[in-house]
Amino acid sequence: MRTFGLAAFFMTAAGALPAQQSAPVAEAQSVLAPLVESYGVSGMEAPVRATVERLLPRWARAKAETDTAGNLWVRAGKGDPVVVVVAHLDEIGYAVSAIRDDGSLEIMARGGFFPSLFEAEPALIHTGAATPVPGVFMPRDSIGPTPGRTPSHFRVDVGTASRGATEALGIKVGSTITMPKQYVRLAGTRATGRSFDDRVGCTALILALRGLDPARLRHEVIFIFSVREEVGLEGAAVAAAALQGRPTRVHAIDTFVSADSPIEPQAFAVAPIGRGPVVRALDNSAVTPPPLVDSLAHLARARNIPLQIGTTNGGNDGSTFAPWGVPDVAIGWPLRYSHSPAEVIDLRDVAHLADVVQAIAERW
Amino acid sequence: MCRTLALVFPNQLPKVVRYFSHRVDLAGEERPMKAPAGFVALSLLLLSGTPTEPLCAQTVTAGELTLRLAGMTAVTGYEQAMVDTLLTLLPGAVRDRAGNAVLVLGNGPPRRLAACPLDETGFAVGRVRPDGWLTLRRSPARTHLPGPLFDQQLEGQRVTVFAARGPVPGVVAVRSVHLTRGRGSLSQEPFTVDDAYVDVGAASASGAADLGVGVLNPVALAKRPHRYGSDKLAAPWVGRRAACAALLAAARRSVAEPGKDSRSGSTVVAFVVEQQLSARGLLTLATSRGPFAESWIADDSVGARAVQAADSNPELGAVGSPPRAALGQIHAWQISTAYPGTAVETVSLEQVEHTSAAIAGWLQGEAGQ
Numbered sequence: 001m002r003t004f005g006l007a008a009f010f011m012t013a014a015g016a017l018p019a020q021q022s023a024p025v026a027e028a029q030s031v032l033a034p035l036v037e038s039y040g041v042s043g044m045e046a047p048v049r050a051t052v053e054r055l056l057p058r059w060a061r062a063k064a065e066t067d068t069a070g071n072l073w074v075r076a077g078k079g080d081p082v083v084v085v086v087a088h089l090d091e092i093g094y095a096v097s098a099i100r101d102d103g104s105l106e107i108m109a110r111g112g113f114f115p116s117l118f119e120a121e122p123a124l125i126h127t128g129a130a131t132p133v134p135g136v137f138m139p140r141d142s143i144g145p146t147p148g149r150t151p152s153h154f155r156v157d158v159g160t161a162s163r164g165a166t167e168a169l170g171i172k173v174g175s176t177i178t179m180p181k182q183y184v185r186l187a188g189t190r191a192t193g194r195s196f197d198d199r200v201g202c203t204a205l206i207l208a209l210r211g212l213d214p215a216r217l218r219h220e221v222i223f224i225f226s227v228r229e230e231v232g233l234e235g236a237a238v239a240a241a242a243l244q245g246r247p248t249r250v251h252a253i254d255t256f257v258s259a260d261s262p263i264e265p266q267a268f269a270v271a272p273i274g275r276g277p278v279v280r281a282l283d284n285s286a287v288t289p290p291p292l293v294d295s296l297a298h299l300a301r302a303r304n305i306p307l308q309i310g311t312t313n314g315g316n317d318g319s320t321f322a323p324w325g326v327p328d329v330a331i332g333w334p335l336r337y338s339h340s341p342a343e344v345i346d347l348r349d350v351a352h353l354a355d356v357v358q359a360i361a362e363r364w
Numbered sequence: 365m366c367r368t369l370a371l372v373f374p375n376q377l378p379k380v381v382r383y384f385s386h387r388v389d390l391a392g393e394e395r396p397m398k399a400p401a402g403f404v405a406l407s408l409l410l411l412s413g414t415p416t417e418p419l420c421a422q423t424v425t426a427g428e429l430t431l432r433l434a435g436m437t438a439v440t441g442y443e444q445a446m447v448d449t450l451l452t453l454l455p456g457a458v459r460d461r462a463g464n465a466v467l468v469l470g471n472g473p474p475r476r477l478a479a480c481p482l483d484e485t486g487f488a489v490g491r492v493r494p495d496g497w498l499t500l501r502r503s504p505a506r507t508h509l510p511g512p513l514f515d516q517q518l519e520g521q522r523v524t525v526f527a528a529r530g531p532v533p534g535v536v537a538v539r540s541v542h543l544t545r546g547r548g549s550l551s552q553e554p555f556t557v558d559d560a561y562v563d564v565g566a567a568s569a570s571g572a573a574d575l576g577v578g579v580l581n582p583v584a585l586a587k588r589p590h591r592y593g594s595d596k597l598a599a600p601w602v603g604r605r606a607a608c609a610a611l612l613a614a615a616r617r618s619v620a621e622p623g624k625d626s627r628s629g630s631t632v633v634a635f636v637v638e639q640q641l642s643a644r645g646l647l648t649l650a651t652s653r654g655p656f657a658e659s660w661i662a663d664d665s666v667g668a669r670a671v672q673a674a675d676s677n678p679e680l681g682a683v684g685s686p687p688r689a690a691l692g693q694i695h696a697w698q699i700s701t702a703y704p705g706t707a708v709e710t711v712s713l714e715q716v717e718h719t720s721a722a723i724a725g726w727l728q729g730e731a732g733q
Contacts, residue, residue: 113541116555117520120513120706122590122598134592136708139513147512148552157702159593180588184522184533186565187575192522192535257542262497262561264543274567284545313542336563338542340520342535344563 510705603664
C-alpha cells in the first residue's frame with residue numbers, strides 16, 4: 001500500500017491542501033496528463049492504448065495483449081478467485097459522416113454530450129496520421145433572432161473549398177473529430193481537461209500496476225483497458241464474453257458523475273471532489289450487492305483510504321458481465337461537468353483511487 | 365528576441381518587466397514565466413544600456429503579430445496589459461490620458477489619424493461566492509452583442525481570470541449530461557452570462573482570494589489561436605486583433621524606415637480603448653490631438669462597417685459635434701472575417717499581410733486603399 005494513504009486521510013479530514021506537491025499527486029499527474037492529451041474517440045483508441053502501454057511498468061508491458069476488439073489486457077497473479085478491473089480508453093467526440101462538395105464535413109456524434117459545447121470551437125480531425133488535421137466546428141448555419149440552446153446541425157470546416165482538397169488531407173468518412181485538449185492545473189490539487197472520463201480510470205489502473213508485486217498476488221487479477229465504452233460498452237462486452245463466468249467480481253473503474261456544483265440538482269450524486277473515490281453502488285446499469293459495498297468500505301478503512309458511497313447516473317463496463325452472474329462493484333472518482341471540455345477533478349482522488357485498486361488486487 | 369529592448373526607457377521598465385515576466389505559451393495563452401522579475405529587470409537594465417540598433421521590424425510580419433495579439437485579452441475598460449505590450453512593440457509610442465497607445469510620425473499640421481480599436485466584449489468578476497465559484501457581469505454592459513449566442517460560448521469552456529497576481533485558469537460550469545437524463549427536458553433558452561459560474565478550483569472565497577482573484581478581475585475565454593487550412597487563423601476577436609496587427613506591423617516599418625513619407629504634416633498612429641463602450645479612446649484622440657484632416661480606422665468587418673456608417677454611430681456623436689468633427693473624413697481598413705463574433709472567428713493571414721501593406725503605403729504617403 002502507498003504510504004500516502006494514511007497521511008492523505010487525515011489531510012482530507014482536515015480540509016487542508018498540504019499535499020499539493022506530494023509524491024502520489026505528482027505521480028498521478030505525470031500519468032494522467034499524457035493520457036488526457038492523447039486522442040481516442042470510440043473506435044479510434046489506438047493512440048490512447050499506445051500511451052497506456054508506454055506508461056505501464058516493464059513487467060506489465062511485457063504481459064500486455066490486445067484482443068481482436070482492441071481491448072488491452074494485463075494479467076497478474078494466478079489462481080482463483082479471478083478478479084477483473086476494467087477502465088475504458090475511449091472518449092466522446094464526432095466522426096465524419098460525409099464530405100460535402102464544398103469541402104466541409106458532415107458529422108455524427110460518438111457518445112452522449114451536449115452538442116452546443118462543440119459548436120463554433122476548434123476541431124482536430126484524426127485520420128490515423130501522426131498529426132491531426134486542424135479545422136473548426138462551424139457555427140450553426142442559421143441563428144435567427146431567438147435561437148435555441150441546442151444546435152440541430154453543424155459541420156466542420158477544414159479550410160478547403162472542395163471535396164477533393166479535403167480528401168487530399170487524408171480525411172475520409174469515419175475519421176474521428178475532437179476539440180484540441182489540454183491538461184491544466186487549477187487551484188490546489190484540482191485540474192481541468194477533457195476526457196478525464198475515463199483517463200482517470202486508466203491512470204488508476206496504471207498506478208496500481210506500478211505499485212503491485214505480481215509475484216505476491218494470491219489470485220489472478222485481470223486489468224482490462226477497454227474500447228468503445230461510450231457507444232454501448234462494446235469492448236467490455238467482448239471481454240465479458242471471453243471470460244464468461246470465471247471472474248468472481250468485476251470492478252468497473254469509471255467516472256462518478258458528481259452533482260458537486262451549484263448548478264446541479266442535489267437529490268443524489270452529491271460526492272464532493274477531493275474527498276476520495278466513490279463506490280458507484282447504484283447507477284443506470286448495475287446495482288452492487290450491499291454486502292460487497294460493505295466489504296469494500298471495510299477494506300478502504302483498513303488501509304486508511306477515504307471512500308465515499310453514492311449513486312449516480314450512467315452505465316459502466318462491469319455491467320456487461322451480468323449475464324454470467326458476476327457481481328459488478330463499480331468504483332469511481334467524483335467528476336464535475338462530465339462529458340464537457342471543462343471537466344474538473346481533484347488529483348488526490350486519483351491517487352486514492354489507485355490505492356483502492358491496488359488494495360483490491362492485493363487483499364480482496 | 366526583437367531588439368526593441370534597446371529602446372526601452374527607464375520609466376517604462378516596470379511595464380516591460382511585467383511584460384517579460386509573462387510569456388505566451390505554445391497554446392497562445394499568457395502564463396507567468398519562471399524567471400524572477402528581479403532577474404528580468406536586471407537583464408533589461410543591462411540590455412537597455414546597449415547602443416540602439418535598428419528594429420527587427422522587417423522580420424516580424426503582420427501575420428506573426430496577429431498570432432501574438434490573438435492570444436491576448438483586452439476586455440473593454442481593461443485593455444492596459446495589451447497596451448503595455450504594444451508600447452514595447454512600438455518604440456516611441458506613449459500612453460495617453462485615455463490609456464491609448466499613441467505614436468506620432470512627422471510634425472505639425474495637417475494631421476492624419478490611423479487607429480485601431482483594441483477592446484473586446486468580455487466579462488468581469490461580479491461576485492466571489494462563499495463556495496469559491498465566481499459569477500460574472502459583462503463589459504461593456506451596454507453593447508450590441510455579436511449574436512444571441514455570444515454568452516453561450518462560455519458554457520463548459522475554459523476561461524482565464526486576469527487576477528491581481530497574474531492569469532488564473534478556470535472553467536465555466538455546465539451540467540453533467542448524465543445527470544440530466546430522465547429528469548425532464550432541458551431548457552432551450554440560450555445560456556446567458558447570468559448562468560455562468562466560474563470554477564477556478566477554489567473551495568471557498570478565501571481560496572479564491574489566495575489566488576488573487578477578486579471582484580472586477582477581467583474574464584475571457586482562454587485564448588488559444590488555432591491555425592487551419594493554408595492561411596487561416598481562428599480565435600475570439602481575431603478580426604480586430606488582425607487589424608491591429610496590420611497597423612502595428614505597418615507602423616513598425618515606418619519607424620524603421622523614417623523619412624519615406626513625402627507628405628507634410630504628421631500622422632498619429634493609435635491603438636484605442638473602450639471603442640465598444642463610448643469610443644472614449646478615439647474621441648479623446650480627436651479632442652487632444654485633432655483636428656484631423658482624415659481618420660482611418662483598421663478593424664474587423666463589423667467594426668469597420670460601424671465606422672463607415674459613422675454618421676449614424678451614436679458612440680461617435682453627431683457629425684457636427686466637436687469631437688466627431690475633429691476626426692474629419694472617416695475611412696476604414698477592413699479585415700474580413702468568417703464566423704464573426706464566435707470563438708472561431710477566422711481571418712486569412714494572407715489578407716492581413718495585404719492590409720498591412722496597404723496601411724504601410726498610406727503611412728508613406730500613398731492612397732489608403
